[in-house]
């Protein structure tokens with residue numbers, strides 16, 4: 001076990017930011033911590049890093065208790081904070097060199113590592129730039145380079161793609177995957193479920209300071225009752241259709257959007273749900289245009305457990 | 315030494331603002347040294363110092379002293395009224411007031427220590443000059459008293475008078491030239507308090523603001539660098555900066571006053587300003603904890619350096635400031651620093667007795683350093699808890 005967090009409680013006066021929070025991160029995985037804004041992701045990360053005092057619970061990293069003076073543990077962690085933490089007075093190169101230099105003392109080796117990090121985040125043509133001159137996406141990439149240049153075995157990224165253009169976002173996600181392939185264990189927090197679904201091997205979903213579900217994305221989706229979302233284009237609509245589809249045993253809920261003529265039906269978990277719907281439509285001689293079937297998303301998981309949309313908070 | 319190096323890069327980026335203060339300092343320093351005549355040309359025997367002599371002792375020795383002083387100074391008749399005397403001193407009608415208390419002659423005859431009450435423009439050439447000639451009178455009297463028994467005070471006064479008439483005042487004149495030269499150096503160093511303070515607050519606060527930034531601080535805390543190492547590097551960096559700033563600030567002095575800076579007095583000026591720099595450094599630490607944002611830093615640098623310098627005599631001589639102002643000023647290290655400079659400038663001889671008050675002032679200046687460090691520690695601890 002790389003990280004093991006047990007019953008962590010953190011309060012800010014009245015507010016309970018972490019409420020018996022549990023977490024286990026295994027070697028070699030890309031672990032996603034998914035939760036809406038304010039759910040406690042950053043608080044959890046800061047406690048894990050011993051930046052915050054907590055009221056209860058235990059934290060172990062590499063099997064040893066984490067503490068502010070656990071410098072040998074810190075040596076093997078790379079951290080990318082949610083808020084970009086770089087020196088405005090130092091150039092891109094100098095910033096990466098500064099942070100790398102806190103871990104790597106050999107100058108020659110450090111020079112190589114800094115070069116590799118610059119190449120990794122593709123900031124080569126900006127190496128002499130001051131952070132103020134970088135766009136949001138480039139600044140995030142600098143922040144990442146500062147965190148990974150020393151080649152840590154464990155990399156923690158707290159919302160590294162917030163306010164980033166799609167191109168930089170792609171690069172960041174690809175980069176994380178690459179770091180993982182090269183052997184690093186990754187902890188990745190985000191409130192973008194698509195990102196987490198895309199790159200994480202295991203996911204914990206957080207809400208109000210608690211982990212409400214965790215597992216692989218298939219395991220998570222297996223926990224809930226909803227199955228695919230079925231979308232059918234029907235041009236000649238009448239309300240009877242809604243009633244008829246709704247009464248099908250495999251359908252949980254159904255809705256019709258008059259603006260784009262789409263009927264949206266949520267199916268129960270199970271097999272052959274699309275066939276049942278199509279059979280009903282054919283039997284009643286209803287003409288259909290386009291048809292989509294989408295597997296359940298993490299949003300559906302979140303929705304079913306908490307009764308609210310994860311997306312709403314994005 | 316990542317932190318140490320980064321600290322200097324931060325300072326480097328803020329150098330233009332710091333250099334402005336340096337340029338102003340050098341400009342003013344050169345301006346000050348050219349103002350007024352060349353001290354070497356001053357002829358002190360030609361321009362007699364005006365003094366008030368108030369005598370409550372009717373002994374022959376007191377009269378002898380009056381007689382002796384009247385030959386070497388320009389005695390102005392002013393009644394013994396405090397307000398009138400202060401006014402006369404302020405408007406430079408007189409530069410020195412001497413009160414001979416009752417029993418002066420008697421005490422002198424008995425070999426007791428005699429106290430003459432004096433008021434003078436501190437650190438002025440005239441003060442030194444008069445201290446010197448008065449001491450000479452008393453010392454000469456003492457020599458006769460201890461070597462010839464049974465002299466009446468009248469006889470003694472005659473001996474002393476004759477004795478002093480024969481001695482040329484050559485040695486004293488040379489002293490006065492030297493004093494008036496060191497007075498210029500004193501003015502230079504007094505003004506330096508302002509520039510040093512500004513440059514230190516500016517540099518130290520800017521640096522500390524960067525390293526105290528919450529995000530950057532947290533990020534640093536994630537690294538395997540120990541907090542102790544980080545703090546040591548920060549302190550070392552700021553100390554280096556302070557000493558560098560001091561060295562650069564003393565350079566114009568070497569150019570303008572040359573070998574004087576290597577004399578005992580020159581060294582005292584340098585030591586005094588070094589101690590002041592270190593105190594300004596620790597006050598800058600405190601300021602850096604209290605200010606928020608770079609705008610506040612340059613405002614604080616301006617207000618604090620200018621304010622303390624003004625009320626403590628760095629710019630306007632202390633004797634021209636009112637008592638209230640000086641009392642307030644004495645709550646700043648600048649006041650004691652300036653006081654020391656004035657004392658060094660006015661010193662005729664570098665003797666232990668003359669230096670002691672200066673060391674005492676230096677201790678007070680160091681006290682300010684310790685006090686502000688202590689406050690800084692308490693405040694930063696309070697902040698961490700809050």
Ligand SMILES: Nc1ncnc2c1ncn2[C@@H]1O[C@H](COP(=O)(O)OP(=O)(O)OP(=O)(O)O)[C@@H](O)[C@H]1O
Pocket residue numbers: 012015017035036037038039040041042043044082159191
């Ligand atoms: N220093 C603080 N004092 C008081 N409350 C705080 C403090 N820091 C965070 N909180 C509160 O704790 C809760 C969790 O915040 P946290 O920043 O951990 O959430 P998050 O999941 O990281 O959110 P985001 O996606 O916005 O980064 C929030 O309700 C927040 O308002």
Ligand SMILES: [Mg+2]
Pocket residue numbers: 041042043082158159
């Ligand atoms: Mg957060």
